[in-house]
Amino acid sequence: MNDMTASHKALGAEIAVRSAPYFPRKKKVITGRSIAVIVFLSICALFFCVPLYVVIVTSFKTMDQIREGAMFALPNVWTLEAWDHAWNSACSGTRCEGLKVGFWNSVAILIPSLILSIGLSIVTGYALALWNVKWAGPFLFILFICAFVPFQIIMFPLISMTASLKVYGSIWGVAIIHAILAMPVLTLIFRNYYKDIPQEIMSAAVMDSGSFWKIFFEIILPMSGNILIVVLILQITSVWNDYLIGVTFGGMGGQPMTVNLANLITISTGTVRYNDNMAAALLTAIPPLVIYFFVGKLFVQGITAGAIKG
Amino acid sequence: MTFRWSRWSPQLALVPAGLVTLVAFIGAILWTIYLSLTRSRRLPEYEIDWSEWGRQYERLFKDDAWMISLQNLIVLGLGSALAIVFGFILAAMIDREKRGESLFRTVFLYPLAISLIVTGAAWRWMFNPELGVEHFIHSIGLTWVNASWLARPETAMYGVILASVWQSAGFYMALMLAGLKSINSEIWSAARLDGVGLFKLYTEIIIPMMKFTFVTCAILLSLGVIKAYDVIVAMTNGGPGQSTYVPAYFTIQALSAKGNLGFASAAAVLMLVITAAVFLPLVLLTAWQQRRSGATR
Numbered sequence: 001m002n003d004m005t006a007s008h009k010a011l012g013a014e015i016a017v018r019s020a021p022y023f024p025r026k027k028k029v030i031t032g033r034s035i036a037v038i039v040f041l042s043i044c045a046l047f048f049c050v051p052l053y054v055v056i057v058t059s060f061k062t063m064d065q066i067r068e069g070a071m072f073a074l075p076n077v078w079t080l081e082a083w084d085h086a087w088n089s090a091c092s093g094t095r096c097e098g099l100k101v102g103f104w105n106s107v108a109i110l111i112p113s114l115i116l117s118i119g120l121s122i123v124t125g126y127a128l129a130l131w132n133v134k135w136a137g138p139f140l141f142i143l144f145i146c147a148f149v150p151f152q153i154i155m156f157p158l159i160s161m162t163a164s165l166k167v168y169g170s171i172w173g174v175a176i177i178h179a180i181l182a183m184p185v186l187t188l189i190f191r192n193y194y195k196d197i198p199q200e201i202m203s204a205a206v207m208d209s210g211s212f213w214k215i216f217f218e219i220i221l222p223m224s225g226n227i228l229i230v231v232l233i234l235q236i237t238s239v240w241n242d243y244l245i246g247v248t249f250g251g252m253g254g255q256p257m258t259v260n261l262a263n264l265i266t267i268s269t270g271t272v273r274y275n276d277n278m279a280a281a282l283l284t285a286i287p288p289l290v291i292y293f294f295v296g297k298l299f300v301q302g303i304t305a306g307a308i309k310g
Numbered sequence: 311m312t313f314r315w316s317r318w319s320p321q322l323a324l325v326p327a328g329l330v331t332l333v334a335f336i337g338a339i340l341w342t343i344y345l346s347l348t349r350s351r352r353l354p355e356y357e358i359d360w361s362e363w364g365r366q367y368e369r370l371f372k373d374d375a376w377m378i379s380l381q382n383l384i385v386l387g388l389g390s391a392l393a394i395v396f397g398f399i400l401a402a403m404i405d406r407e408k409r410g411e412s413l414f415r416t417v418f419l420y421p422l423a424i425s426l427i428v429t430g431a432a433w434r435w436m437f438n439p440e441l442g443v444e445h446f447i448h449s450i451g452l453t454w455v456n457a458s459w460l461a462r463p464e465t466a467m468y469g470v471i472l473a474s475v476w477q478s479a480g481f482y483m484a485l486m487l488a489g490l491k492s493i494n495s496e497i498w499s500a501a502r503l504d505g506v507g508l509f510k511l512y513t514e515i516i517i518p519m520m521k522f523t524f525v526t527c528a529i530l531l532s533l534g535v536i537k538a539y540d541v542i543v544a545m546t547n548g549g550p551g552q553s554t555y556v557p558a559y560f561t562i563q564a565l566s567a568k569g570n571l572g573f574a575s576a577a578a579v580l581m582l583v584i585t586a587a588v589f590l591p592l593v594l595l596t597a598w599q600q601r602r603s604g605a606t607r
Contacts, residue, residue: 034406034407034409037403037406037407038407038409038410040403041400041403041404041407041410041414044400044418045414045417045418047476048417048418048420048421048476048480049417050436051429051432051433051436051476052420052432054432054435054436055431055432055435058435066441067441069440069441069445069446069449070446070449071436071441071442071443071445071446072446120326120327120330121327123323123327124323124324124326124327126323127320127321127323127324128324131320132320133320133321133324134321139324139328139331142331142335142336143331144593145589146331146335148533148585148589148592149335149339149582149585150536150537150558150578150581150582150585151537152558152561152562152574152577152578152581153338153339153342153578153579153581153582154334154335154338154339154342155342155562155565155578156341156342156345156354156565156571156574156575156578157334157337157338157341157342158334158338160354161333161334161338180330180334183327183330183331184331184335187327211319212319212320212323213319237423240425241424241425241426241427242425243425243426243427243539243540243543243544244539244540244562248562248566258425258427258428258540261425261427261428261431262427262430262543262544265427265430265431265434265544266543266544266547274435274438274441277431277435278431278432278435280431281427281428281431281432282428284424284425284427284428285423285424285425285428288423288424288425289420289423289424291423292419292420292423293416293420296416296419299423300419300484303422303481303484304484304485304488
């Protein structure tokens with residue numbers, strides 16, 4: 001097999017060289033096959049865009065038009081009424097103060113959870129990757145396993161613990177649980193990034209009377225820009241999009257935006273205002289979508305690093 | 311003295327993470343396993359009657375909703391596997407036809423950036439029985455089509471599968487694309503010279519070469535399916551009836567709605583067992599891969 005590909009390689013290269021002068025610009029030709037491929041991909045792209053399109057047009061319609069049933073039609077009159085409603089007065093449970101409550105809760109959860117999770121895991125990853133610590137191997141293995149544990153098996157004990165620490169049912173409870181659950185994955189990501197730092201740099205730094213923290217703040221942190229941004233985006237999107245931890249630990253006062261949205265769309269009493277629901281869904285989706293459209297490449301890097309950990 | 315400190319600080323720096331692992335993960339798992347052996351109802355009880363320690367597990371397997379959950383887990387797993395197939399097809403096409411690569415990638419991946427609650431909300435609305443896609447299809451004359459899948463117990467799971475595939479196909483496409491890019495580009499010209507057909511090229515050369523990517527995708531997919539909770543809440547809330555229960559949903563329902571701690575713990579332990587069954591191959595695979603890359607180095 002290897003021999004075959006090697007000979008094919010050589011042959012391919014030879015043919016390429018020989019044929020080069022005869023077909024100087026054959027790239028421009030569009031074959032039937034590539035048209036078929038582009039058509040197929042475009043149809044798929046359409047399938048991916050349809051729900052977004054429907055959600056957007058519905059959010060700008062009036063309920064009267066929605067009741068006519070033409071789901072794919074553009075709004076007769078474009079109105080921001082539903083957006084205003086969703087933001088200011090939509091009901092989540094018994095409170096009818098709109099999604100803005102959840103939005104600010106989500107922001108308030110995001111900030112401490114980012115600081116806690118990244119602070120904890122960057123130091124752990126650094127110590128595990130670059131210092132000679134006891135049981136580093138077994139510890140990494142346990143972290144690797146912890147990263148895949150289903151949330152349900154630690155749910156009740158965590159509820160008891162946060163309740164006894166008096167943070168259950170608040171923004172702090174949600175933020176701390178996010179930090180704990182993200183720790184294994186983030187530590188592995190940081191550790192994998194730092195382990196490629198050449199040993200010589202570390203030996204030189206240690207010789208230069210560098211202590212653990214001095215090396216961390218003066219050498220390691222300044223060269224962690226890339227990985228920090230990737231991890232930051234991964235954490236922002238996953239904390240923002242989380243529902244399960246928010247609904248379990250948020251209680252009444254610390255519910256993030258996704259919980260408000262879920263309460264709104266699963267409501268079964270009264271008339272359902274679909275335009276409000278879709279505006280609420282868009283409001284929840286906008287922050288991560290903005291991140292995605294601006295720094296999509298880093299987002300994908302974070303997601304794949306989070307999923308397979310190198 | 312400072313020298314001593316520098317020897318100890320790396321160890322000390324690991325203490326917080328070590329404590330978190332010990333308490334919030336290992337301790338919590340053992341706690342839940344212990345609770346699953348007790349008769350705890352709303353509040354934890356710590357007495358184990360050893361003559362019937364498996365009581366909660368027996369109850370679980372007599373529970374219709376749990377059996378439906380297990381069945382749905384398999385259905386969801388097989389259905390969501392379409393995301394891998396779909397992802398591969400998209401990746402292969404994008405890889406061959408470089409035009410518009412970044413545009414298509416952006417479009418196929420955006421669902422991944424949004425919350426599953428949002429995805430569920432959107433698809434719930436699409437499947438609306440009175441005003442949704444079905445209404446549209448009927449209005450163009452195809453009145454025999456039924457597209458309000460979520461309203462019927464027999465088809466509700468397919469609705470969930472469609473939304474999950476929509477959400478995750480882009481992710482598998484990105485993984486597959488990375489796999490395809492790592493394949494030596496001369497394979498293509500070599501195959502063309504040999505006159506190997508495109509279909510044969512993919513099924514007999516490319517896919518076998520990418521078996522690691524496929525296995526990784528399959529494991530990630532299985533782990534995702536076991537965790538599936540948000541999408542169920544947003545689309546069906548387990549209904550109609552209990553037709554879309556999955557283990558993750560069942561467990562939380564048993565704890566929060568029924569307030570049955572021992573029972574919920576037993577279900578959670580079984581979720582852990584299922585995860586381990588999927589996870590073990592991953593550990594073996596990474597170990598094997600590491601050994602292989604170690605050998606070539």
